[in-house]
Amino acid sequence: MAEYKMESLKTFNYDRPVIEKGYANQTLCIDISDFVISIKPVTEKTKNIFIGGKGFDLWLLWNAVNSTTKWRDPENAICIASGPMGGTPVYPGSGKSIVTTISPLTGSVIDSNVGGYFGPYLKFSGFDALEVTGKTSKDVVIFIDGIDEKVQVFTAPGLPDDSYNLSAMLTERFAKGKPRNISVVSTGPGAKNTLMGCLNFTWYDLKRKRARYKQAGRGGIGSVFADKGIKAIVARWDTVKVKTNNPADPNSLKGVGKKYSREIVELDPKQNQMAKIGTTHLVSIMNDFDLLPVNNFQYGRHPEAENIGQEVYRRIFDPGYDGCWMGCTLACAHGVKDFVPITGPYKGTKVFVDGPEYETIAGCGSNLGIFDPHTAIEMNFYCDTYGLDTISVGTATAFAMECFEMGLINETDTGGMNLSFGNRLSALKIVHQMARGEGFGQIVGRGIREMKSIFAKDFGADPDLMQDIGMEAKGLEFSEYISKESLAQQGGYGLALKGPQHDEAWLIFLDMVHNFMPTFEQKAEALHWFPMFRTWFGLCGLCKLPWNDVVPEDNKETDEPAKVMKHVEWYAEYYSAVTGRQIHPDGLIRMSEAVYNFQRIFNLKMGFGQREHDNIPYRAVGPVKTVEYESRHERYDKQLIEKHKVDIAGKSTEEKVALLRKFREELYEKLKDAVYKRRGWNNNGIPTVETVKRLGIDFPEVLELLRAYGVE
């Protein structure tokens, strides 16, 4: 291990408050420009409107930045919060943190939901949320010690850059013999040299005796962290029990938690076996339904997809308990032991890799035309250790590869690299270049939006074509599902507040496979309910997976099986038991609506958040090229004939591509109309005054902002 020194720059002592019904009732604010540390109270009003987690983060960030703030500006804040239920050990999936900042990729608010112990440890140390502003040139480590009731800022020259080593060293350094008491948030050199940096949040694996990590991946939060000069933030807390979170009704909490845990233990082995294979089962399922992204989202299946599917990873994953929070019986956070990379600084060394999950396998595998499970693992390992988001890395590289194959860029532009689909070594080389901030990888690390303008300006590439095939919206790279054949999922991506990430709405199966929502109104209803309910998890410190990745056996007899209402009712019980506020399932949606609309208005404050910003590239809507059309010509021909009443006799594929495009783009615009109406927004996608009043977010600055956009 590297030699390093730790020098304290600031120590701040405080009295830890008693946690009351899931809240510490205060926020920790650190300005690292001059090491000013302060504590702000959390008011009842803030709790009523913003609930916790993402809600608290957004409120802190809203007050920290102004409408002209850019991601590198010192006033940009990184906010981290769990939520009132965060840190409950008896209810599966209760250890999440939400992180927000102004994103380098989108220029607006980004939020990312992450496992690991940090959020709960922060709260039990006395803080519902952490806000870090300012910038320093010193490479600092922030230590929040809930046991000794102090916050310290250190410089630590000599600490390694990469997250893999750094997390392990800082865990050891602060553990005082109890490494499970530590959670480290850190990033790596890739975050410093790109706009797609992630944050790694650790949890300590007692059996394997190592710090494991999960990622707050999306939107370049790690790049903001690195730019601020933060090396790591460490939280220390003691043993966690139910009473640590001081719930209002511990018996009722234990009752509902036990039901849920038991159900998972009984049903997960009969259903998706996530405790054994994580989300890797999705690879073959997506492939079978023509939904697995292949070669930059051109195709939805590939004959070699089995090579990167669950059967292979089942053998590769190290068996054992893999819960990223204590007591999660779904325990899906698997890893690979003794993996030996074939490239980069860890070449030939045995490492432990956290992952891969479906998104990484699809993004850094099939979407790059790579069907080798070890390349996906190696990409996963280096992205994590360099602090890079595997989704943005995968999708951005896929775009560069298609540009290369189409001759929009050539080997001179890539610095001599052959970037054809399937080229494993080039894909890995790009990741290493990103970490060093050099070569063509440095350009890919700017993200697709910037790549499009660089390729057009410097390499003479066709901007219209790149607009169609560059899979980004709002500046964020798409996550890894083909949305072409599901209008509802096009909305799920395009109308998501932060950009095209599926965590707001994953409706492909319900829409395309089950055809549960044939009308616009039904799609709009789904694009209201699902984003709202999924938002709720992020307000409370919860993981969404246990809600609908395991479902009760009688679920199919319920009116709306997709909502898994039995679980929604248990969540309402759980919320009531922790906070003491009695709530009905509908009340959960209402809570989220306030925060959701506030985030939309936050986008508006930053100059976005209108109809034009909900546009998506045509590749997400339909076939751009004739080869894509031909790969599904039966489906497309049938649609043109039956749905759009077109006589296709004698029409060339180019003509059919153009016709289909016209129809599909119109449908997407109609979907926007229907969703805006359902959400209580005007035709430009802005919440109306009536909506903000109904939700209690009609603050003077909100009304003033709406007025500036003609909404009165």
Next chain:
Amino acid sequence: MMIRVNGKKHSWHEGMTIKDILKDLSDSHLYAVVRINDKHVSRPHFEKTPVPDNSEVFLIPMIAGG
């Protein structure tokens, strides 16, 4: 000559496919994916996927995605 479907005994015959199992169910349209022992099989393959004798078959109620 028997399999288990969602834990319940179910007769088996030579050449049986997943489609054959679902044929007897009133709610078969709900299942887009089933599992035979450890292997997930999706609807496009129901017709041609044989179910071996002694298999454990699980009807997966829903695929929730990411």
